[in-house]
Amino acid sequence: MTKTYSPKAQEILDAAERHMRSGGFDAxxxxxxATEVGVKSASVHYHFPQKADLGEAVVSRYxxxxxxxxxxxxxxxxxxxxQRLDRxxxxxxxxxxxxxxxxLCCMLGSEASYLPEPVAAKVLSFFMQVKGWTxxxxxxxxxxxxxxxxxxxxxxxxxxAMTQAVATSDKSHFEIAEQTLKLWVSNTLK
Amino acid sequence: MTKTYSPKAQEILDAAERHMRSGGFDAxxxxxxATEVGVKSASVHYHFPQKADLGEAVVSRYxxxxxxxxxxxxxxxxxxxxQRLDRxxxxxxxxxxxxxxxxLCCMLGSEASYLPEPVAAKVLSFFMQVKGWTxxxxxxxxxxxxxxxxxxxxxxxxxxAMTQAVATSDKSHFEIAEQTLKLWVSNTLK
DNA sequence: GTCTATAATTTGATAGAC
DNA sequence: GTCTATCAAATTATAGAC
Numbered sequence: 001m002t003k004t005y006s007p008k009a010q011e012i013l014d015a016a017e018r019h020m021r022s023g024g025f026d027a028x029x030x031x032x033x034a035t036e037v038g039v040k041s042a043s044v045h046y047h048f049p050q051k052a053d054l055g056e057a058v059v060s061r062y063x064x065x066x067x068x069x070x071x072x073x074x075x076x077x078x079x080x081x082x083q084r085l086d087r088x089x090x091x092x093x094x095x096x097x098x099x100x101x102x103x104l105c106c107m108l109g110s111e112a113s114y115l116p117e118p119v120a121a122k123v124l125s126f127f128m129q130v131k132g133w134t135x136x137x138x139x140x141x142x143x144x145x146x147x148x149x150x151x152x153x154x155x156x157x158x159x160x161a162m163t164q165a166v167a168t169s170d171k172s173h174f175e176i177a178e179q180t181l182k183l184w185v186s187n188t189l190k
Numbered sequence: 191m192t193k194t195y196s197p198k199a200q201e202i203l204d205a206a207e208r209h210m211r212s213g214g215f216d217a218x219x220x221x222x223x224a225t226e227v228g229v230k231s232a233s234v235h236y237h238f239p240q241k242a243d244l245g246e247a248v249v250s251r252y253x254x255x256x257x258x259x260x261x262x263x264x265x266x267x268x269x270x271x272x273q274r275l276d277r278x279x280x281x282x283x284x285x286x287x288x289x290x291x292x293x294l295c296c297m298l299g300s301e302a303s304y305l306p307e308p309v310a311a312k313v314l315s316f317f318m319q320v321k322g323w324t325x326x327x328x329x330x331x332x333x334x335x336x337x338x339x340x341x342x343x344x345x346x347x348x349x350x351a352m353t354q355a356v357a358t359s360d361k362s363h364f365e366i367a368e369q370t371l372k373l374w375v376s377n378t379l380k
Numbered sequence: 381g382t383c384t385a386t387a388a389t390t391t392g393a394t395a396g397a398c
Numbered sequence: 399g400t401c402t403a404t405c406a407a408a409t410t411a412t413a414g415a416c
Contacts, residue, residue, distance in 0.1 A: 008382095027216060042413095050411080101303070110297050110356060113290070124359075152363050153366055220391080230401060232401070
């Protein structure tokens with residue numbers, strides 16, 4: 001079901017994703033994208049007729065990338081659950097440390113009510129899938145805990161830590177969240 | 191040091207704040223604001239010549255509102271620390287439940303690198319002041335804990351919970367964060 | 381796939397009358 | 399303080415040639 005894109009379309013998606021992560025949906029313009037990838041804006045419209053199409057494509061591709069790098073969620077022990085949760089943390093860590101930006105759906109999630117409906121739907125889908133992955137990881141290796149609540153809280157904390165880190169140009173907020181969550185998880189899982 | 195605004199200027203600030211909370215800085219336009227408050231766009235420019243002026247004013251006023259409603263931070267016991275932290279939680283709760291939107295600096299914080307520099311500075315100031323208030327609340331009533339880390343983590347979690355709640359139209363993410371944080375705080379303060 | 385050309389709209393912003 | 403009038407620039411988007 002994964003759509004494939006030509007190299008140029010991928011360049012466009014890369015640029016669009018960067019801009020959306022910096023300033024939100026309105027921060028991407030067809031002309032700017034075109035200039036950045038070395039074509040004219042009409043060519044960008046050829047690949048993605050409407051801006052909502054572009055938004056959907058960016059979010060879908062992003063969701064696939066993330067789920068792929070998360071890998072299989074199933075765990076067979078509490079030790080493995082912790083390993084899976086470390087992967088989740090790593091996703092956010094990579095986003096923040098790699099680009100000094102908030103992650104895509106952290107940005108677009110805040111703007112949900114402002115987005116074209118199909119884009120908002122993709123953003124919702126991202127959150128459902130990431131939370132689903134996390135729940136599966138927890139409940140498969142630690143069946144007696146409230147996997148849904150733990151997943152929700154971890155995603156909340158990691159996302160907010162990224163936002164605070166970007167807002168203040170101080171990544172220690174993320175370090176604190178990571179440390180605190182790991183300790184909290186090991187006290188919570190049993 | 192608090193600037194005062196005419197009733198019309200306040201209406202403009204109210205409308206601008208709403209739009210910024212929905213879709214970020216770019217989601218407010220002078221014409222839309224003007225229509226909403228019943229004047230022409232030139233009149234909005236009279237009150238706030240540049241868009242950055244408007245942004246600064248919105249964030250400054252917001253910061254003052256929040257700090258005023260937080261009240262005095264000093265606590266004389268762990269019980270009082272918990273009361274102060276409940277007020278902090280209440281700020282975010284009110285923002286989410288009152289308007290179904292993320293709080294202002296949650297939105298603008300993510301966009302920090304995209305904002306006009308003076309606006310970004312005001313957003314940074316918001317975070318410093320709210321974190322400072324929280325640190326004072328904790329350290330005054332519970333001197334032996336790491337107030338800075340607790341403050342950072344609470345703000346991260348509350349903000350991320352709001353984002354997740356807005357992105358998924360599901361406020362239970364906030365309820366979970368609130369519950370979890372309260373339990374975590376009572377285990378952490380001693 | 382990419383281009384030129386262009387349309388229709390919106391944007392931030394200013395000058396000057398009332 | 400608000401208005402009319404206007405501007406230059408930027409925006410999304412389309413038609414049609416190559």
